Structures are given as structure tokens and as C-alpha cells.
Amino acid sequence: MTPAARVAAAIGVIDDCLAGMPVEKALLRWSRGSRYAGSKDRAAVRDHVFDGWRRRRSAAHAGGAQTGRGIMIGLLREDGADLDLVFTGQGHAPAALSSAEEAAPTDPPPAAVAHDLPDWLWQRFEADLGPRAGPAALALRRRAPVYLRVNPRRADAATAIEALAQEGIAAAAHETVEGALRVISGERALSRSRAFTDGPVELQDASSQAAMLRLPLRDGQSVLDYCAGGGGKALALAGRAEVAVTAHDISAARMRDIPARAARAGVRIELAEDPGAARYDHVLVDAPCSGSGTWRRDPDGKWRLTPEALRDLAQLQARLLDEALAHVAPGGSLSYATCSVLHEENDAIVTGFLERHPHWRLCDRMQRWPDEAGDGFFLARFEQG
Incomplete structure (x- = not known):
């Protein structure tokens, strides 16, 4: 052509x-x-x-x-x-x-047109992001950078960079996120490269990696990824320490690739269609969301989202967080994550959770905005007390 x-x-x-x-x-x-x-x-x-x-x-x-x-x-x-x-x-x-x-x-x-958002969403961006609204919206107009997570069970960053280079893929270490590599060129060859198929690297955005690095893990702990999906975050946690990781998702079909991915990565992840009454040292709720921090990867999302759908998502997020609470062991912790930049899905959910559960406290919070260093991402971690 x-x-x-x-x-x-x-x-x-x-x-x-x-x-x-x-x-x-x-x-x-x-x-x-x-x-x-x-x-x-x-x-x-x-x-x-x-x-x-x-x-x-x-x-x-x-x-x-x-x-x-x-x-x-x-x-x-x-x-x-x-x-x-x-x-x-x-x-x-x-x-x-x-x-x-x-x-x-x-x-x-008009501003909403220049920033490539529906009118109502541009208003939300201005209200929720303040001076960051413009840069974030403009970042979502550009192609997303490709980031890899180095799997410490298979390689270190230098070894992974060299292995990728041998197959024509240029990558460089992220400036602030340990173990994250930005692909500079050759990304279309990634899926066929041995560095990917043999387990030294996994595709994962740098902001998501940064969030998983903030979760305090110790050998011997148990972890539940409550909304695991394809298992990217479960894999990241399993690679960090000798922890027992269990993945759960309301749709078992979404988890079908996890066993093969875990074997490739050299880690073990249990699948649980129903966690039952089991309790864990740490529970992660990576909730379904608007994806507003990742719309450059899925631009359909910003054109299809409606105020009603956003409201429904927030209600689901609050319910999932409450459900997951039942699986936290005494003395354990709970984390809530989205790939959103919208207040309704992030800090508003945190505020509501703390109001419903006053014996819990917020002990960590991270908000990243979409830019060349990674996607938009939110993390809140709660402890009892």
C-alpha cells in the first residue's frame, strides 16, 4: 500500500x-x-x-x-x-x-475541543486536576510510551537491557521507578523476543510498577489480588518477595492466562474463583474504573464514558472495597488502586471508605498523572488502627 x-x-x-x-x-x-x-x-x-x-x-x-x-x-x-x-x-x-x-x-x-475531551469531561478535568488538567489532557492525545517491568526472578535491569538489544529492541532504565525500562525503539518485536517469552521482562506501565513497589511486602506474607484481571499486578507482587499470592476476579475467564504467565515468570500464583472466608496479610483492590489515566492506549474510553457510567463505576468501586475488607487478616492492610485521574473514583472513594470504616486509617497515597514517565494512576493504602 x-x-x-x-x-x-x-x-x-x-x-x-x-x-x-x-x-x-x-x-x-x-x-x-x-x-x-x-x-x-x-x-x-x-x-x-x-x-x-x-x-x-x-x-x-x-x-x-x-x-x-x-x-x-x-x-x-x-x-x-x-x-x-x-x-x-x-x-x-x-x-x-x-x-x-x-x-x-x-x-x-473551544478548550474542550483543543484538549480532545467531551465538554462535560473537560469540565471535570478542570475541577479535579486544576492546573494539571491541560497537560494531562494533552498527554492523552499522544501515543503512550512503552514500559517493561524487569522480573527480578529472571534478570536484573542491565541484563534485560542487553538481552533486548541483542534482538534489536533498545530500552533504557526509568529515571525514578526501579526495575522499569522504557522501550526506545523496536517495540513491535517485543512479543517475539526471548527477553519476553522467557520471562525476564513483562509489559507493565511505569506508574503501575511504581504503585506496586509502594506496597510493603515481607517473605512469608499472603496477598490477595481481589480484581486480578490478567494478573499483571499479581505477577509484580509475586516477583518482589517470597509471598503467597492469590488472584481473584469476578470473571474467571479474565484470569485464564495467569498460570502461563506465572510459569514464564518463575513465580506461583493461586487462582480463586471465590476466596470464601480466607483472610490475607494484604488485599489489593485494583478496581474497574474509567481508565482516564490510560485513554491514550484506549481512546474509545473517553468518547464512550458518560456521567451516569462514571457514577455507576464509583458505586461499584465503593462496594468492592467494602467486600475486600472481609478478606483482610487481623493486623493486615488494604490497598485501593485505579488507573484514573478523576476525583470521583479516587479521593472521593477513599473519603467514603474512611467514613464507613472509622477504625481504618489512610497510611499512603499516590497520584500520578499521564506524561512521558507513565500513565495516570492512583493508589491508597489503609491500615487498621
Whole structure:
């Protein structure tokens, strides 16, 4: 495919997204119907689509229309591309620009449009994040950095960096998060690299790693990951100390890859569809959330979230925290985590928990914002007393 043909393909995929199709499903449908497209073509179209979907409002403003074509025109215009070399109408290229499309808009976009958020969410960002609202929203318009977690059971950071380099993947140590590596180049080769398949490294954002490093673990303790999902945080905790880690999720299907991942990492994780009456030294509630700190990875999230859905999430988060409390052993601790930057899902949940359970106290809190050092992430840890 030519570069222009890739843009034309992206326009079609974005139109499907605007019609209500999730971006991953729209890309899959295009890929299945475009067997001629090679791996580089599919990667390029995917990049165009995700860039356009992250910047959906500002690109549509710059391109003059809330359509796949308008978004791609605006995206390329904002990025300084020569539109006449892309929109030629020749071969599989998109049609030439009309006179209206050739004229770049002169009026500045409203703040919510410039920051690529729905109006109501931009208002929440301003209220909840204050002066950090703008930088955080703009960070969510960009591609997310790729971070790896070094598995201390298999390698140290220097060894992992060297192993990755031998397979054409350049990585460097994070400035502040021990054991976190930022992938500088070659990320598309990660899933096939021995450094990944043999267990020395796992994909995990640096902010998530930083949160797991704050949990005080001692050999011999028991840990319950109450909303384990795919088990990334359970793996991080199991790799830190000789602790007995149990993973639980309301959907057992989400945990199906944990045994293989644990074996690869050289750790043991028990799966519990129902923890029953078991109690643990530490319980982690990595609650379902809006994902507002990770929307650059899943831009569908910010366009699909509604105030009602956010309210429902907050109610679920409070309930899960209360449920998990029953599994904390005497003298144990409880942690609450989200990949959100919104007050309603973070500090408001903490305040409500402490009001309902006055014999517990907040002993640690971490809030990270999306930037080049990692995603947005929140952690609160509670102790009895």
C-alpha cells in the first residue's frame, strides 16, 4: 500500500468508529477484508486510526468536518504534512481536496475541543486536576510510551537491557521507578523476543510498577489480588518477595492466562474463583474504573464514558472495597488502586471508605498523572488502627 492508500484506509475505519463501532473491532474488520495489506501496512493504518481517534475533536476542527476524511485532513494538517501529496485522487489515494477543505480554519477551537475531551469531561478535568488538567489532557492525545517491568526472578535491569538489544529492541532504565525500562525503539518485536517469552521482562506501565513497589511486602506474607484481571499486578507482587499470592476476579475467564504467565515468570500464583472466608496479610483492590489515566492506549474510553457510567463505576468501586475488607487478616492492610485521574473514583472513594470504616486509617497515597514517565494512576493504602 502507498502512504496515501493507508490514509484512505484509515478514513474508512474512522468512519466506522464514528458510526459506533469500537476502534479495535473496526480495525479488525478492515484487516480481515484487506488481505493484501502487509504487516507494515496494518501497523501504519492502525497508527493513523489511533492518532485520529485520540485527537478526534481537534483534528475534526482542523479538517473542517466530523468525518473520517475531515479527521485525517485535520490530523495531517496539524502534523505539518503536505496534503496535496496525499489527497490526489489517483489510484487508491483519497480524493483531492475541495476548495473548502483547502482552507485551514482560522477560529481557535473551544478548550474542550483543543484538549480532545467531551465538554462535560473537560469540565471535570478542570475541577479535579486544576492546573494539571491541560497537560494531562494533552498527554492523552499522544501515543503512550512503552514500559517493561524487569522480573527480578529472571534478570536484573542491565541484563534485560542487553538481552533486548541483542534482538534489536533498545530500552533504557526509568529515571525514578526501579526495575522499569522504557522501550526506545523496536517495540513491535517485543512479543517475539526471548527477553519476553522467557520471562525476564513483562509489559507493565511505569506508574503501575511504581504503585506496586509502594506496597510493603515481607517473605512469608499472603496477598490477595481481589480484581486480578490478567494478573499483571499479581505477577509484580509475586516477583518482589517470597509471598503467597492469590488472584481473584469476578470473571474467571479474565484470569485464564495467569498460570502461563506465572510459569514464564518463575513465580506461583493461586487462582480463586471465590476466596470464601480466607483472610490475607494484604488485599489489593485494583478496581474497574474509567481508565482516564490510560485513554491514550484506549481512546474509545473517553468518547464512550458518560456521567451516569462514571457514577455507576464509583458505586461499584465503593462496594468492592467494602467486600475486600472481609478478606483482610487481623493486623493486615488494604490497598485501593485505579488507573484514573478523576476525583470521583479516587479521593472521593477513599473519603467514603474512611467514613464507613472509622477504625481504618489512610497510611499512603499516590497520584500520578499521564506524561512521558507513565500513565495516570492512583493508589491508597489503609491500615487498621
